[in-house]
Amino acid sequence: MENIILHTQNLSIGYHSKTSARTIIESSDITLEKGKLIALVGANGIGKSTLLKTITGIIPAIKGSIYINDKNLNSYTPKELAQELSIVLTDSLPPSNLTVYEIIALGRQPYTNWLGTLTEEDKTKVKEAIELTGIQDWQHKRHYEISDGQLQKALIARALAQDTNLVILDEPTTHLDLLHKVSLIKLLQKLAHETEKTFLYSTHDIDLAIQMSDEMIVLTPNKLVKDQPCNLIADGVFNLLFQNESIYFDPLIGKFKVK
Incomplete structure (x- = not known):
């Protein structure tokens, strides 16, 4: 199996x-x-x-x-x-000033220390997720500045950064x-x-x-x-x-x- x-x-x-x-x-x-x-x-x-x-x-x-x-x-x-296991929901994000990059980086929470500090491995996983989903051009925009389709891709990138099967x-x-x-x-x-x-x-x-x-x-x-x-x-x-x-x-x- x-x-x-x-x-x-x-x-x-x-x-x-x-x-x-x-x-x-x-x-x-x-x-x-x-x-x-x-x-x-x-x-x-x-x-x-x-x-x-x-x-x-x-x-x-x-x-x-x-x-x-x-x-x-x-x-x-x-x-x-x-x-x-990672989950992607269609619910609206809570109010915040997070950038797309920061949202994707949240996918590393199961692996980071209690401070949430990103290691080099974490940063590599985030970079790979961004490249796989093709969202490099707007990774530094605030999440409320992008379209619904772009946000959905960002949430998928977050799941990829979480690195689940x-x-x-x-x-x-x-x-x-x-x-x-x-x-x-x-x-x-x-x-x-x-x-x-x-x-x-x-x-x-x-x-x-x-x-x-x-x-x-x-x-x-x-x-x-x-x-x-x-x-x-x-x-x-x-x-x-x-x-x-x-x-x-x-x-x-x-x-x-x-x-």
Whole structure:
């Protein structure tokens, strides 16, 4: 299992309350391999964010186990987990005067001393992240002086500087126009293949994900399916995504169409 970065066993996810738990995905086994770009898709409210929060340890699983590098997720300390797993969110940054470079340097926090002083190795990792994402020209701008697409690339660079084998992104193309959506997914694709890191991202842009992802995790009302996009099309999985007569998936063109 040397190419496996994350796998689950009999995983059920959902919501916990004081008296009970509501399961939304049951008894699923997922395997994520190194060097792959993997899209997570499904209808609104189906459980995409819940799945991401569960496999990152933010909320507990209803049952089952999650392993990162063959070690149970529950066995990691927060610092250890931050050296294995990085997260890119679409939330706005809190008010600050941080430059893009300083935001990226925050990715080194799991490795720095309590003062947060950057070593030469830290600076090298930050420089590599900036070069990989191609943001050299505006690394010294304040974060509020750049566009949404540029900020998203800066946050991806921060995850690269964190130097984890697994990078999880929650809706990274939100607020971007089509050109910048394609540019961002192409960047993730390039990074996955060049760095051998695994990138798992949730998205509503299913047509783009089909064209550009190595693999996809599809959440339907009844099950979770993971495979290459071509196999998912052949198996008719995308027909199960939306329970609505006004939209259907056309396997000949690999896109959704309106009736």
